[in-house]
Amino acid sequence: MYTKIIKALSDLDREKAMKEVEKLIADGVDPFGIIENGIMKGMDLVGERFEEGYYFLPDLIRAGHVVQACSSIVKPLLGNNQRSDKGTIVVGTVSGDIHDLGKNIVIRTLESAGFRVVDIGVDVPVERFFEAVRNEKALLLGMSALLTVTMVEMEKVIKVLRSDADLKNVKVMVGGAPLDQEYADKIGADAYGKDAREALTKARELLD
């Protein structure tokens, strides 16, 4: 049932993918099924092709656009059943860092999997991370950095969260080119995602 949407999406064919989504909806297929078994599976294939060196960064960005187009058709049908019980994730790039390519790919991926994601942008100071997590009642905070000189900001944010009685249990996931698991452990993050796929897997583990 989902073969065609998976193929269209993984071939980065936006028009075809949108048509397939519309067809599935017309056939009465459960919108959550379309997201999880169609769109996400297609995105998984894109991720595999990227890892195999068959797809490159422009293809990932393109895939994000295709996913967004498909999701926009499905989302209104989710109505109040939108799985907000899956939790809200706040995502931002740390202070001094303006890179958002990777962050945006991660956000699209998490959204497509049904999470509510609040994007607080780039160059985000410690206090804004804190406020956003509090105000949005987030269960998970994702932080991104592309520079070795800015990734140290992550530790500051984690310290502030951990020292707050209400927010100390909020999970923290970090990512970005200069990071690795060792660094994530060192600063007390709950998870490290090396790419969008891993970020999704870890988010599911942390919040399920």
Place this chain on the structure above:
Amino acid sequence: MSMTPRENYWKVVNHKEGEWVPIFWGGTNSSIVPQHYGALCEELGVKDYKRPVGDFGTVNLHASLRERLHSDVELLIMGAPHRRNLEVGIIEDGMWGFRMKEVGGYRVFPDQIAPLRHAKTIKEIEEHPVWPDPDDSAYYSGAKERAKKLYDSGKVVLGEASYAGAPFFVYPWLRGMDKWMIDPYDDPDLYRYLAQKITDLSIVILERWLDEVGEYLDVLCFYNDIAMQTGPMVSLDHYREWILPYEKQLTKVAKKLTKAKLSIHCCGSCYDLLPGFLEVGYEILNPVQTRAKNMEAWRLKQNYGDKLAFYGGIDVQRLLPFGTIDEIRQGVKDLIKTLGTKGGLLFATSHNIEPDTPPENIIAMFDAVHEFGRYPINL
């Protein structure tokens, strides 16, 4: 030494053994980052150094510093119109109107404030207020006299046409990196229009600059930076379709106006793009980031050693900042042996020297090249 640095360079760049391995310290991307320049000057007792200038590496290295570190090159960099402060912390380039910020001592070009980020039509692109004016004397003023003076020094004259030699720096800085990557998919007409406009304007300015200085240059540097630590940002097919045709227009003009060898600066793992670089007409690869994937010195020499000269190579990510003096000396020896045998190595660091590098490591590295880089190589 009986050869001048220039004579020696021409042997080596043509894949022959000269008298020594040329030391290329002083280009815009194989120099030292401005925030660390003072520390190196102090270490070497150079007191009268000026405030460092450069978007990436320091371009105004003190002559006595270059002399002490055995550099064979003199940098001739194209002039540029004045920049201006748009608002606190944001600088607008005077040539193309792209916008820069300082972050952690580095200059960055945020996608979010790229001036053409939201342009949807060719008309909106045309309305961009800052396009280069080829009649602006800032590009050419005094260039010929300076070029001749540098040429007469007998050193290797490294010509950098800055942002008239880097259409694929300019495109993402005007549009944002993500837009640059997605435009060919989403709006190929707009992509071609903007890429061609940047190329056309670059060509006119490059032509006029080379009319003045072309005869004095030994190397002419172009830049694209389309690779990461783990691989190219784009496939070779994508490169051939969306980038190569524009770069080739520039190199075609350059070839007519200078005998200089053409160098391409592409950081990271660009190994898979090298066939494309050769098709464009590039003859020198810079900065040869040997720590990146597939960029090991042996692999480059084995497969491209007869087609490309290598300008760079010593790892600035681990070896130079964190290695011991012995490890650095060994690293230099290995590089000379692998890339320098039968010519082809223009020794430099694999990018600008970073702030966490002890000055004594830098000195040890250059002294080691000076000591071991003698032809015939016997290491």
